[in-house]
Amino acid sequence: MEMVKIKVKRFNKDKDGFEEYEVPKGINVLNALEYINKNYHANIYFRSSCRAGQCGSCAMCINGEPKLACKTKVEDGMVIEPLKNFDVIRDLVVDRTPYYKKLANLRNYIERKEYPEDLENIKPDDINKVKKVRGCIDCLSCLSVCPVRKFTDYAGPTFMRQLARFAFDVRDEGDREKIAYFENLYNCTTCAKCVEVCPKEIEIVHHAIEKLRELCFKKGYYLKNHLAVRENVLKYNRSVEKDKTPLLEEVNEEYLVENEKMRVAFFTGCLIDYRLQNVGRDAIKVLNAHGISVIIPKNQVCCGSPFIRTGQTDIAEKLKKKNLEIFNNLDVDCVVTVCAGCGSTLKNDYKEKEFEVMDITEVLNKVGLIKYKPLDATVTYHDPCHLKRGQGVYDEPRKILKSIPNLKFIEMEVPDQCCGAGGGVRSGKPEVAYALGKRKAKMIFDTNVDYLVTVCPFCEYHIRDSLKKYKEENNIKKDIKVMNIVSLLSKVV
Structure with a gap:
């Protein structure tokens, strides 16, 4: 039997660190953990139930991303940790209590004064609107990766999905959009990291966040700064x-x-x-x-x-x-x-x-990259959320940068971490935008490069401002220029 090595994060009163084990190749992570407990007497704590990807209880952080242990095959060098951004009870078991309490406070049931007499008049379109956001299995993967939830007082993607589920249900009479507004609906940058990790591929951004905001705007729950952007487009056809x-x-x-x-x-x-x-x-x-x-x-x-x-x-x-x-x-x-x-x-x-x-x-x-002039410089690249997750473009800019002679390309810690500019957050919630921008700025300064390259004017503006603020706050002398990839290419074509 071929074996592979994996690392598992242990946490209890006596242990806090990684332990390495050998497990059979090709089995899923859940079976691997059971194999370790049986053959190594490790007594690793973890959650599991249906073993079919339907209950969400076995979600954990695998190689840095949340995944279902019952659906993920082990591979050599794999690192298994508890879901991030939750308190850990023991080993791979996180405390879900705050989630359930919050869910109860959001009134997780259909609200109405009387039973509807016209249920037969509910149309297929009414059902489809709700169906798009009902597939959640409560794995909490989205909450574990939401950058805004980590740095601000934001309920998080699955809570907004839950509110949307009732807001679009014709039987519900609750003020779901009002609850969403005061749970900081407008803090979301629409980075779609929640969509990327969702095992059920729920389009939380398009079918919950944006639809809730549409409902909020119609009912008068909006940010004043967003009205200024509206005035600009009415006057100039530009934002x-x-x-x-x-x-x-x-x-x-x-x-x-x-x-x-x-x-x-x-x-x-x-x-x-x-x-x-x-x-x-x-x-x-x-x-x-x-x-x-x-x-x-x-x-x-x-x-x-x-x-x-x-x-x-x-x-x-x-x-x-x-x-x-x-x-x-x-x-x-x-x-x-x-x-x-x-x-x-x-x-x-x-x-x-x-x-x-x-x-x-x-x-x-x-069309094919041309022979570029040499450029003696070091660069790092920021993946705009609406490019990597919105369009699936990740390799193309890197191929371009790596094809420029003498240019040294360095990846930052998390190149696709949201910078904080999107979703109307930079204009509507600047303090939230900078909370995320500050983390991005630290990653960029840690690379010690000459240029930060991206393909988004909004990211370009916000990262430039974030670097300036971070530099002043931390008394950093080095300057890092921010530019669109075409501006870098214009130097070498």
Whole structure:
């Protein structure tokens, strides 16, 4: 029988650390723990029940991520720990008591004064709205990884899912949106880490958080700062104010190349058009250098992402309709973005689109990376939530960075840890945004690099501000420049 080595975190009155054991290869983690207790007399404490991925009781942290022990096969070098961000009772057993108490306080049942007489009038669509958020097995994986819950007073994703479950149930008469608001619904950055780890693949962000915010906005529970963003888009068709000449007023409508490998339409987004015009110009330069012709529609508007994330769907629908009229009628291979938020919105929320959407790192890898000039520098890369989890783009930017001669690439501790800027949090809850930004800043300074590279203007702005604050608070002398990947590439093409 082939054996593999795994490490298990032990915690009780006498032990606090890892122990290594050999277990048979190919069995699941739950069976491995039972094997260890039987053959090594280790007496490791852990929870289990159905053994079929339906009860959620055996969730634990496996190689740094929450997983169900009954559904995860052991592998050599595996590290098994209790779920993070919970008090540990013993070994792999965490204290779930605060969760159950909180759930009871949220009134985890249908509320109404009288039994409905018209149950036969409930439509399939009414059932489907609730069905999308009902598959939870209470494994608590989402709570263990939620960055906002760790640093702020936020109930967390599964509680919001539970509130959404009743808020969308036509039989329920409770004020679920009010409860969600005062449980800090707007603290969520919509980073979707909860979705990434959910064993039942529940789309908590789209089907619970954003839908609850839509309901909140309609009933008057919103953040005042989000109304300022609304005023901007009504005035400028952009989510930010105009303070200098927009990119779309400076550039041409076409930047064509000979021996064209690909033709793309450039979706600039609000910050590139109104604040980071240099990034837009760099993007055009880099695309042309790779043999890609660029078409730039001058009448494009905000993608609507800030309004979808904050529940202002009336505005989002109008913006989407206008952009669809523009981009559906272009003769291009794809629409390219240099903003993770714009790209995720166009890909996932523009259901009626007739065009393909690609992040610029996807486009460059597709046509083939060119021979870049050497650059003597060290860089680290931040994965925007709406790029890695929103679009599944992870390897492409790293392939680009690793292909630049003399450039040293260093991964930070948790490159896809949310920086705190998304979901309307930077504008609506700046103190929450910086709580997350501070942790990201520490990771970046720990790498001691010259540049922090990303592919999101919102991340770029927020990380730059977070680095500045963290530097001042900790008396750090080193400067780390923050830039979009196209600005780095513009130095070497």
